[in-house]
Each structure stands twice: as C-alpha cells, then as structure tokens.
Amino acid sequence: MSHSIQLSTPSRTLNLPHSPLHRPLSSFSFRQFPLPSTLKYTSLRASSSPSPDSSSSISTSSLLHSPNGSPAEEKPSSSSPIDVDTVTESELKENGFRSTRRTKLICTIGPATCGFDQLSALAEGGMNVARLNMCHGTRDWHRDVIRSVRRLNEEKGFAVAIMMDTEGSEIHMGNLGGDDASAKAEDGEVWTFTVRAFDASRPQRTISVSYDGFAEDVRVGDELLVDGGMVRFDVIEKIGPDVKCLCTDPGLLLPRANLTFWRDGSLVRERNAMLPTISSKDWLDIDFGIAEGVDFIAVSFVKSAEVINHLKSYLAAHSGGEDIGVIAKIESIDSLTNLEEIILASDGAMVARGDLGAQIPLEQVPAAQQRIVKVCRELNKPVIVASQLLESMIEYPTPTRAEVADVSEAVRQRSDALMLSGESAMGQFPDKALTVLRSVSLRIERWWREEKRYEGTPLQAIGSASSDRISEEICNSASKMANNLGVDAVFVYTKNGHMASLVSRCRPDCPIFAFTNTTSVRRRLNLQWGLIPFRLSFSEDMESNLNKTFSLLKSRGMIKSGDLVIAVSDMLQSIQVMNVP
Numbered sequence: 001m002s003h004s005i006q007l008s009t010p011s012r013t014l015n016l017p018h019s020p021l022h023r024p025l026s027s028f029s030f031r032q033f034p035l036p037s038t039l040k041y042t043s044l045r046a047s048s049s050p051s052p053d054s055s056s057s058i059s060t061s062s063l064l065h066s067p068n069g070s071p072a073e074e075k076p077s078s079s080s081p082i083d084v085d086t087v088t089e090s091e092l093k094e095n096g097f098r099s100t101r102r103t104k105l106i107c108t109i110g111p112a113t114c115g116f117d118q119l120s121a122l123a124e125g126g127m128n129v130a131r132l133n134m135c136h137g138t139r140d141w142h143r144d145v146i147r148s149v150r151r152l153n154e155e156k157g158f159a160v161a162i163m164m165d166t167e168g169s170e171i172h173m174g175n176l177g178g179d180d181a182s183a184k185a186e187d188g189e190v191w192t193f194t195v196r197a198f199d200a201s202r203p204q205r206t207i208s209v210s211y212d213g214f215a216e217d218v219r220v221g222d223e224l225l226v227d228g229g230m231v232r233f234d235v236i237e238k239i240g241p242d243v244k245c246l247c248t249d250p251g252l253l254l255p256r257a258n259l260t261f262w263r264d265g266s267l268v269r270e271r272n273a274m275l276p277t278i279s280s281k282d283w284l285d286i287d288f289g290i291a292e293g294v295d296f297i298a299v300s301f302v303k304s305a306e307v308i309n310h311l312k313s314y315l316a317a318h319s320g321g322e323d324i325g326v327i328a329k330i331e332s333i334d335s336l337t338n339l340e341e342i343i344l345a346s347d348g349a350m351v352a353r354g355d356l357g358a359q360i361p362l363e364q365v366p367a368a369q370q371r372i373v374k375v376c377r378e379l380n381k382p383v384i385v386a387s388q389l390l391e392s393m394i395e396y397p398t399p400t401r402a403e404v405a406d407v408s409e410a411v412r413q414r415s416d417a418l419m420l421s422g423e424s425a426m427g428q429f430p431d432k433a434l435t436v437l438r439s440v441s442l443r444i445e446r447w448w449r450e451e452k453r454y455e456g457t458p459l460q461a462i463g464s465a466s467s468d469r470i471s472e473e474i475c476n477s478a479s480k481m482a483n484n485l486g487v488d489a490v491f492v493y494t495k496n497g498h499m500a501s502l503v504s505r506c507r508p509d510c511p512i513f514a515f516t517n518t519t520s521v522r523r524r525l526n527l528q529w530g531l532i533p534f535r536l537s538f539s540e541d542m543e544s545n546l547n548k549t550f551s552l553l554k555s556r557g558m559i560k561s562g563d564l565v566i567a568v569s570d571m572l573q574s575i576q577v578m579n580v581p
C-alpha cells in the first residue's frame, strides 16, 4: 500500500489537498490545488445495455470533462452504476484504505463561503455536511446555498448533506444595522440594550434585543453575558424599554449573538424559560427545509424529548416520505438533565458548546461533552462536537496550540463529526480551518491505529426485537473480526442505513464502505464516523452484489485483488470474509 500523496497525470504532477499522512502536525501546509480537469468526476458506463446486476459487461469509461462534452452526459445520475466523489476516489487510489479519514467535518456556511466555487473548495477540502444557521440570512439566501450544494453533489459526485439549524426562541441581539459586521465594546463603556427596534441606523452604543419581556425580566445588578461570556456587562439602570449596561469584559459584539443574564451566580430563567423551543418562525423555516429537501434539522435549545417527538411526527406527516434526520442540540441545563431521553428520541446530537458554556460554568463543559459523546455512542446516534474549535482562525491563518489540543480530544473521544461555525461562515480562512480539522483528525486517528488502541468498550444492547439484536451482534462481531484479522475494509450493504450505523458504532480499525441504493440515505450516512457512503443499486443476492462491487471498484482502482474484506448486509444476516478476487 502506498502512502504517496503525489498524483501523477500524463501532463503534470500535483499535490492533492488531501494528503493525510505526510503533513507534520507542526507545520500545516495550506496550499490547495484543484484537481486536474481530467480527474474530475469519472463514471463507469455499461458498454452495452447490461442487466442491472451484470458486472461482467461493465467497463470503465473515461473522463467526463471533455472540452465540449455534453453536460447531461457528465452528471452522475441515479442510473449510473455507482456514485462516489472524486476526493474519496483519489484518496483510496493514492493512499490506500487505512489513510481515509474517519471523523466527519461540518462547515457552517455564511458570507465567506456561500459562492459555488467556495462551496466546491470546501467539499474538495473534506466537508461532509454543510450547516445553515437560520438565525442569519434570508430564506432566499439559504435556498441559493442549498441549491448550490445540490448542484455540486450532482456535478462532482459528492454526498454533502445539508443541516438546517433552527433559530429557537432564546434571547439574542438583533442585527447591528447598516453595514456593521460587528461592534467593539470597550471596558467601562455604557451600552443600551433595548427592546425598541430602530429602522435606519443604529444609535451609537445601542443594541436591540429580540425578546419583548427583556426590560421587565432583567434587574439592576444582574450580569449580562454576550455569547456566553465573550463580552460581559453589569446592568446599571432601567429606563422604560432601555437597559443601561456597563461593559466589564470587553470584546466583539456579533450580529444576533446570544444573550443570557445572571443573578447571584445563577442563570436567570424568568418568562423566557417559557418560550417555545420551536418558535413560529422556526416552523416556517422547517416548512422551508422540507420543501428544499434538507437532510437534517438541528433543533436549538432542546429541553425535553417531547419537542423532538413532536417534530418527528410533523416531519413524518409533511415530508412526503423523505426521511429528515432530527439532531438535538445540547446547549441548555434542561437538555443535560433530560439527556438520555432526548438522545433516544433524536437521530443524533450536537454538543453546542457556545450556548452550553453560557448556561453552565465553563469548566463543566468538557465533562458534559464527554458524557454526551458517550451516551450517543451507547444509543447509536451520531454526535457532533461544535463551537470554538478553531475560533482564533476567524482572524488568523494558524490555530493556537490549545485549539489543536481541543480538536484532538474530540477526535480521541471518537465523536462522529467536528463542526466549524464562524471560522467557515465569516472568517478570513475557511479553507485553512477545514484543512486543520482534516489534518488533526487524520493524525490522531493514525496515532490510535499505531498504538493499536482499538475500541475495547463493550457496547450495550440497544434493540429489543430479535432481528435487531441479531443485526447488532453481527456488526459487533464483524468489527471485532475486522480488527483481529486486520482486514482492509468492511463492506456494508444497507437500504435505510441502519446496518451501516451499527458498524460505525463499533469504530472498527478500518474504513467502512457503506453501499446504499438512494442518494438521500447516502447523504445522511455522511455524518457518521468512518462511513464512506456509495450509492449503488443492489439486489437481494449478496453474491451478485459483491461481484458487482468488486468489479466496479477494481476497475476504478479503489480496491485491488487480494484485499481482505468483510461484508455484512441488512438483507442477509451473515458475515462474509473474503479476498477480493
């Protein structure tokens, strides 16, 4: 197996941006090179109308980016034999199975990354999921981003999923007005927080607040925290709708930043605690998300399982059979109290450390993160670690050592995904921040392998029906065998994705090739640890599925004769171990 990071083409040799093994941790190299056009999306075509399952008649085609080729021909349609993106394909070809990244990467899209070329650069840099924060931007703006990501997937074979993140009804600042992207509050300054809206320009040192009851709920002497303490104020005077506050900890005020107030060292929860988790604006955004076919909806400030169940039944009734995953954002005291029931009801969870750190003392956030990751693992739900992973990279091209250590810890905990927020939405170095996440993930994952620290934790049984229990045991055993035998990959054939998630849950020491027949399941699998999702039409006959897959992947150079593979499927409850013929 070669670990070379050079990709040679007849015309030139270039460094791929996905050079997992050869980038020393101490010197991040950020130069990104585009793939040569001749390597962009390649697809396999049947040479003569083959039967869907015939693997013998499949031949490799060539390259789809002929100078004046017809665009319709170039798109991997659902009728193409297999969908996989160019990045995965080159990684497997050039670096072998072991080097593929297991930890998934999410980028929040904002003004810095909303263009098609910028999104394309993120996808080539390893973005698995694009997050849209409905706190910001118009629906038209979000629609454009969603459509660009869809086009990217169609044109380049990516499976970038879309996650829509609801605004929720917590208290936050309004827009800053005018062209102000941010405002600086200095120590000792007096600022006015007001429930009044201002039409044109914002009066100096004045900030609007989203919650009408703000001026009544807050008291003189309370402490007001912006973004969980990034900026702090003391409430010194109340005048009708205006609340005068003295800045005690200076910092940057960003549009729509979250606000909390504290009294005698505790978070104040007055009437704002009664606000609904999903506001009426959120419901409209959810309808918009359904119409645009988003893959996940992340619910902000979840307090109990009830709201998740409610949303899930709403989606079942309104999304016309499209399965939309519901992600519970753990960012409040209540969500920690009801953690197990919330996660059980959801399709995944996010450790939303930004707001969480505003609700519990900062020093408790790491323990909360560890607990959330563990509970998700046990209950087989994907978990995302979010916020401030590389905060300094909003302004600077390199991360701090502490940030690299924080990212490493999240990878070491084997969380499914890491998320960028401001770094990719409005930072100056979105691609570099993504490169750091990628390099650090790869380096830590490799360290795990070199130390042979396979996941040893026994996993509790989750299913109750006997067929579910059998599937779990098959996946547990297949993963254990994969580690003990040092196989090159686990192949899982899965219609709804469940079997693939059970293999991912075991965190085996090899990549998991997840074959599924629909593009929407393929996108959803892209959030889960270690899964390399392919779309492939397969049948109930495992023998023919395997032959077909071997022949398709071999002809693309993604596997080779002799590779040792373990295969499981949700159609046939068995484990097969074989060398690629």
Ligand SMILES: Nc1ncnc2c1ncn2[C@@H]1O[C@H](COP(=O)(O)OP(=O)(O)OP(=O)(O)O)[C@@H](O)[C@H]1O
Binding pocket: 108, 109, 110, 111, 133, 135, 136, 137, 165, 254, 255, 256, 257, 258, 300, 354, 355, 387, 421, 422, 423, 425, 426
């Ligand atoms: N669609 C967007 N349009 C403009 N700015 C954006 C957009 N998305 C994110 N941003 C900017 O990026 C910053 C950080 O991103 P984001 O809002 O996702 O973080 P967050 O405040 O932690 O999320 P949440 O509001 O869910 O707690 C925001 O303060 C905002 O300035």
Ligand SMILES: CC(=O)C(=O)O
Binding pocket: 300, 329, 331, 351, 352, 353, 354, 355, 356, 386, 387, 421
């Ligand atoms: C991501 C998010 O919502 C937070 O960290 O608060």
Ligand SMILES: [K+]
Binding pocket: 133, 134, 135, 165, 166, 167, 168, 300
């Ligand atoms: K949000």
Ligand SMILES: [Mg+2]
Binding pocket: 300, 331, 352, 354, 355
């Ligand atoms: Mg939040």
